[in-house]
Amino acid sequence: MIHARNFARRVSHARLAALVDPHGETLHAACRELEVETGYADFREALADPRVDAVVVVTPTALHREVVLQAAAAGKHVLCEKPMAMDVRECDDMIDACAAAGVKLQVGFMRRFDESFLAAKERVDGGEIGDVVLVKSLTHGPSIPQEWMYDIRKSNGPLAEVNSHDIDAVRWFVGSEIEEVYALGGNFRCPQAAQKYPDFYDNVAMVCRFADGRQGFIDGAVSVGYGYDARMEVVGTRGVIFVGRKEQDSVVGCSSDRGIVQKFVGSWRTLFTEAYYGEDQDFVDCILEDREPRVRGIDGRMAVAVVNAGNRSIVERAPVRVEGRKA
Ligand SMILES: NC(=O)c1ccc[n+]([C@@H]2O[C@H](COP(=O)([O-])OP(=O)(O)OC[C@H]3O[C@@H](n4cnc5c(N)ncnc54)[C@H](O)[C@@H]3O)[C@@H](O)[C@H]2O)c1
Numbered sequence: 001m002i003h004a005r006n007f008a009r010r011v012s013h014a015r016l017a018a019l020v021d022p023h024g025e026t027l028h029a030a031c032r033e034l035e036v037e038t039g040y041a042d043f044r045e046a047l048a049d050p051r052v053d054a055v056v057v058v059t060p061t062a063l064h065r066e067v068v069l070q071a072a073a074a075g076k077h078v079l080c081e082k083p084m085a086m087d088v089r090e091c092d093d094m095i096d097a098c099a100a101a102g103v104k105l106q107v108g109f110m111r112r113f114d115e116s117f118l119a120a121k122e123r124v125d126g127g128e129i130g131d132v133v134l135v136k137s138l139t140h141g142p143s144i145p146q147e148w149m150y151d152i153r154k155s156n157g158p159l160a161e162v163n164s165h166d167i168d169a170v171r172w173f174v175g176s177e178i179e180e181v182y183a184l185g186g187n188f189r190c191p192q193a194a195q196k197y198p199d200f201y202d203n204v205a206m207v208c209r210f211a212d213g214r215q216g217f218i219d220g221a222v223s224v225g226y227g228y229d230a231r232m233e234v235v236g237t238r239g240v241i242f243v244g245r246k247e248q249d250s251v252v253g254c255s256s257d258r259g260i261v262q263k264f265v266g267s268w269r270t271l272f273t274e275a276y277y278g279e280d281q282d283f284v285d286c287i288l289e290d291r292e293p294r295v296r297g298i299d300g301r302m303a304v305a306v307v308n309a310g311n312r313s314i315v316e317r318a319p320v321r322v323e324g325r326k327a
Helices: 002-009 024-034 043-047 061-073 088-101 115-125 157-161 164-174 273-289 297-316
Strands: 054-057 077-080 105-107 132-140 178-186 203-210 215-221 229-236 240-243 253-255 259-261
Touching: 002 024, 002 054, 002 273, 043 054, 043 061, 054 061, 054 273, 061 077, 061 088, 077 273, 088 105, 088 297, 105 273, 105 297, 115 164, 115 229, 115 240, 115 273, 132 164, 157 164, 157 178, 157 203, 157 215, 157 297, 164 178, 164 215, 164 229, 164 297, 178 297, 203 297
Parallel strands: 054 077, 077 105, 132 215
Antiparallel strands: 132 229, 178 203, 203 215, 229 240, 253 259
């Protein structure tokens, strides 16, 4: 709905032609809100609609590959939400299908369009902190996962659903590939999932070694309750850069019984509003200007490779090498 609202109300040079959802109530509510006349229960109907030039794929992750392959075959440009897919083979299929069809494939790492992340990258690239040595990135989410996310086989767990963004950001800032990871996972806050989904973890800590020896650290959590927490620290040979804020707004309350009180950021929806808009607008501009998207299939693919290695590391309790890019 974040993307749909952007395309309906803000993105220039594009029109929201149709919405798709097999769940009738969801579809009708969305069509009503966005004043879109065409709603399809099956995505294949949208792909057959000649008015559709491009699609945004926001189905649960396990369905991304199938929708993207069929979109490419129908000649539609694709913005696919993260995580790109379930494993690297699926990602390679998607990259190859879009390349063969000559359509754009952009992956939904919207932090690459966020003003603060972009400003930090510019300062790092400008040499302000010397050479990058270590990038630490954390994302803690407040919400209780949806049922499909508890099932690691259907979602690849919080490393995929939450930390894909951190993996991409760390990789983007270091500018090299993650070669090896060691991850620890545990379920500390979701007892309701423990029996039915014994593999589910709601907290993860993962260290990463890059191909050139530099270091990354990723910290992930769901159901934290206190707010949406997304922050990064870039440690260099001559300094450090911090990215991300904790405060929802600039309102500070102070009382004798509670001390200083300020609201924590509530949701990624508000924290990254402008970043989502930026990625949606750039997707359309890429198509019109016929240029490569800022976040490409290979970026989505490398993040998925790290997710899979991290999940294996949790199970095997050992460092795991990341599956490299195919030749
Ligand atoms: N970039 C981000 O910050 C961000 C944020 C949230 C979710 N996501 C990603 O977006 C994807 C969806 O996540 P969500 O939280 O919105 O999930 P969700 O379960 O809330 O929504 C998925 C929607 O897809 C619909 N759907 C299911 N099968 C479908 C099909 N075959 N065809 C069309 N629609 C279908 C469902 O009815 C539902 O409305 C996931 O890959 C998730 O990781 C990304």
